[in-house]
Amino acid sequence: MTVILSSFLTFTGVVTNMVKSREWSRKTREEVITLHRKGNGYKKIAKMLNIPRETIGSIIRKFKAKGTVETLPGRGRKKMLTSTAVHYLKRRVEKSPHVTAEELRKDLSDVGTEVSAQTIRRTLRNEGLHARTPRRTPLLSPKNKKSRLQYAKSHVDKPQKFWDSVLWTDETKLELFGPMDQRYVWRRKNKAYEEKNTLPTVKHGGGSIMLWGCFASAGTGKLQRVQGTMNSLQYQEILDDNVMQSVTNLRLGRRWIFQQDNDPKHTSKSTRAWLQIKGWNILEWPSQSPDLNPIENLWWDLKKAVAVRKPKNVTELEAFAHDEWAKIPVDRCKTLVSSYASRLKAVITVKGCCTKY
Template sequence: MRSKELLEELRDRIVARHRSGQCYKKISAALKVPKSTVGSIILKWKMFGMTRTLPRAGRPVKLSYLGRRALVREVKKNPKITVAELQRCSREMGESCRKSTITAALHQSGLYGRVARRKPLLSARHMKKHLKDSKMVRNKILWSDETKIELSGLNSKRYVWRKPGNTVPTEKHGGGSIMLWGCFSAAGTGRLVAIEGKMNAAKYRDILYENLLQSAQDLRLGRRFTFKQDNDPKHTAKITKEWLHNNSVTVLEWPSQSPDLNPIEHLWRDLKMPVHQRLPSNLTELERICKEECFSFLIHVQTCQQFCFSVNMGCCVYIEEKKLTNDFSKWLQYNKE
């Protein structure tokens, strides 16, 4: 990065002191200019007989140093500002330049256009709720959620090797899919249910009626377990809440603006991988293989315990200066209390 040029008046003062007999060191100390700069200015005066800036090769810069600093301040003050708005700001300052010039100037200052990283907007009330839930997560919890499994592959991006110009055949909507409801705890997996038709609050209540309490009984959680679900409208509907209340099911409330820390997402991932390795040919076979693979999880209780422990690590957050951190040492200290 090029340094800022000295004023012509200051350069003339350097030459005047040199002509009066002062050495470079004394001139540097008196005018607070680096000794090397003093030498360069005097050498230029001896060669060309002047101190003003010589014409440079190439196109002159369209954006001055002060203009670039002003644009950087605007960006830091408002990171969402667009290049077009910055161009208008530059024009108002009397420095009209192209968008590419503004972008290049911001790049020189280390500022680049990037996709904004998402961060939950948490109030003090939300953080207190997270802290309360972190203590409750140690109790017996039955985690629950739904997932979609496609017939032709995982419903996520996949990378393949291919030559330029060649395409990879795909099927619209993944060739069909099924929706599953499941639950699990540190003791293992509960029932896995295929959802037929469109999921609504009434159907979700029926799934709970037929499978929730029986799953808790199969996992030997007793009647004093805690049920965890997210804030999907079907889960928080009036008829769902009434059924949970009438059956004395304790529901661990999911605070607003919460990241998705449900460990059942890991379970769904581990289920989908072996299912698609078996290459089901139709939806009926896909459902059968899903239930077979889910049943095999019953012998992997240690895996379920690891999933629950991982979410315990994520939920037990330490609140300091209204910020959430995942400091492991603070987590250990908190859990000893």
């Protein structure tokens, strides 16, 4: 790395920080010169423009010496890194986004350029590169990417009528004091542990529930709590109790399509046999693809809405979940489904990798 960096950074300069005085506008400086030419003295001009007398003198002396009121080259704080060094930093972080500012500082130090990690962070921010918490995404194998890409290409041209007939389903976990319950507190330094400034927590999140739900372009369908650990048999019972009622309520018609992910209990031998008996039209689904299921967006909406209500126990958690699920606007559901082609195009663009959805 040192050898490569040495050849890349042909010259990197570090200069002493200079204190920069206030720079008056060109219009103001021109007014000073105009008033001076009319015979006004320094003191009078300073009073007229509300500018220090010393500054008036400086502007006039500069004009007499240089014949201009323009800002001359060389004014202001000098850059601590040359354009070559900045170019190196940009290339480095774009190629290796997980590299730290301290590692970059050491790289520069190895070739004789001593700057702080903070200077590197500031330089990269000025170039539009900001340190951010990385988004967590499913681990995709080459096989997963190929499957996702194939799914996207084979479905991207489906008419909107096709997607409007899909019943999207999934499970999610709702915690009593989960990650959605984010709060802030205004406090003074060293007062973090005063009782009024703390947020009491309960070990293991204070309880949680697992929910199965479904929705379509026409709105949200049934929502049911999963008791205990769900296995294939319980999954089939949930589908039996909720799917057809949701299809009827949402008026999906006789050509409706059932969507589920590739969870083992969804694809077990007994579940596959059960679905075959039902005769439902199953939407093929690529593994590791939560970003392709728009119900994930509704789960996010649900968790935020429930967190705002601050349930005190699991009973309230479940009650609030059912209440907020029913409140999700039909327009929200319709928008998610009507834009589904955009998800597929995004997958194609990134060649099967994860998308922002």
